[in-house]
Amino acid sequence: MSNTYRRRPLPTILAALAAVGCLVAAGCSGSDDDEASTSTTSSSAATVDGKDALTPLIGSVTFPPVPFEGSDGKNHLVYELSVTNFTSGKVTIDGLKVLDAASGKTIDDLDAARLHQRVQPAGERDSTDHLDAGQSATIFLHVTLDKSATVPEKLVHEVAVTAEAAPPGKNSVTERLGATTVDKRTLPVLAAPLAGERYIAADGCCDASRHTRAILPVNGQTFVAQRYAIDYEQADEQNRIYVGNPTDPKSYFIFGKNVLASADGTVVGTRNDLPEQTPGTFPAGIGIDEADGNFVVLDIGDGFFINYAHMQPGSVKPKLGDKVKKGDILGLVGNTGNSVAPHLHFHVMNGPSPLAAQGLPYLNASFSVTGQVASTADFDAAEGTGIPLVLLPNRPTTKHTDQLIMDQNVVTFD
Ligand SMILES: [Zn+2]
Structure with a gap:
């Protein structure tokens, strides 16, 4: 010009x-x-x-x-x-x-x-x-x-x-x-993607979360597929995310936990062959087609799709086109793709592509909030160094139904 x-x-x-x-x-x-x-x-x-x-x-x-x-x-x-x-x-x-x-x-x-x-x-x-x-x-x-x-x-x-x-x-x-x-569509009520205690909903909705801000130019337009994504990690009774060697995926409490289908659905995207990465640093040279590691995308109907990412190599059970039932085991939590520590990345979107889709909210059917991590910085410190999570004081445990789990909630799935 x-x-x-x-x-x-x-x-x-x-x-x-x-x-x-x-x-x-x-x-x-x-x-x-x-x-x-x-x-x-x-x-x-x-x-x-x-x-x-x-x-x-x-x-x-x-x-x-x-x-x-x-x-x-x-x-x-x-x-x-x-x-x-x-x-x-x-x-x-x-x-x-x-x-x-x-x-x-x-x-x-x-x-x-x-x-x-x-x-x-x-x-x-x-x-x-x-x-x-x-x-x-x-x-x-x-x-x-x-x-x-x-x-x-x-x-x-x-x-x-x-x-x-x-x-x-x-x-x-x-x-x-x-x-x-304002799009007042009916939201799906989803079963828990994990079972057990002290799961931390990291980088969850809805402010300075790394997911909520993950706007990407794809196919000539912008998408925020991860608008409502959560990275689940798990803490032990002393609120530690890992104990022992931080570069060994097995040191992390969430590693190997069952990943569960949150609703009946059809597998419309999956991968099962990517290797485990070394925790502690983001892997170099991961392309966007490998960012989710081993994953499953479920079409659960009414224009809602769920993406489960970073599962262990060889652990993903269903194949493309398979129908799964709510509660079925989809795979095991791992550290594959663009991941700095073992975790389950979970998000709901309006199409089958984890990139070229818009993130949608949903409701978690039943969960208890047993704590609240003080800040993302406190979460990062616990994940990065193994120190206990800093939790907000005097937060009573609360039971919840049909609500979206929010950022840094510590939750138990019944
Ligand atoms: Zn994530």
Whole structure:
């Protein structure tokens, strides 16, 4: 792209942003004397004051949120807002409100500090407070609602930005974007994928989890197949994940445990030939086709698929096309593929491909929460060094049915 071409649209954009500044200034001042001016039904749901507006940031929700009840007894909406800075200058994202599109009521209000941890530029791992000219980002959102609160049918987002390319004094813009429905499909209630005590649901839903943020460009679009994934590990009575030689998979308490079918289903993907990796470091040179190690993908119907990953070589029992029953043994927990320590990676998605699918929530039929790991850093330390997990104090054991196990819960499956 030539410099001439790049520079030519600039005055147009500046003029447009000046217009945005005027519109917003009128709207923000509380003036309502524009009410009779033109507005269209197509734009009214996605603009601040019902009129068409030029917006420095454009955005959309790629995959509508699917609400679910978590083990904290609250309803959760987990989804991503894809945004692009459509101007020739830096745009700082100052705040974001999630609104019920029907009532206009704010259901979540993220100030700059909360928001900036959730803005991840395309191709980068670290979060940011701004987007450079033309830059795209994903805003990872997680709305938590009390059980008594109504879950909206549709959402829209009100974003406050500061646009460098706008004329001085008119840089602050409040805009609406990313209107989306809320997908209230019926969720499957799944049996436990493991049996026994003190399983830790690591990197679970729904905030800075490495799974929830694992957005991947696949086949020309983005997917978050692991949006609700859990890496299960297991602790002993002293809350240790392993004892002994950390490079021996057998030192880890979860190694060799039976992996169980959580529902009746048909095997639509599997592998059984990949070697055990040495725990302690991620293996080098693992391609995406080997990342899950030895795995089973089960089609459990109604558009839900379960992925079980990293099982021991030769342990995977069903073959492609086999039908399995809830509770059947699928294989043994191992450390194959892209894995730093023996664990069961478990996630539910909307298609058979563990990469080119969107993660879906589900409900765990029955479990007890016997503890809560204080933080992901505490989990990583226990996994990496063998020290006991740091658990939050004075957490009573609680019984749960039909809820999703949340991040760093320590659970017993009956
Ligand atoms: Zn995982």
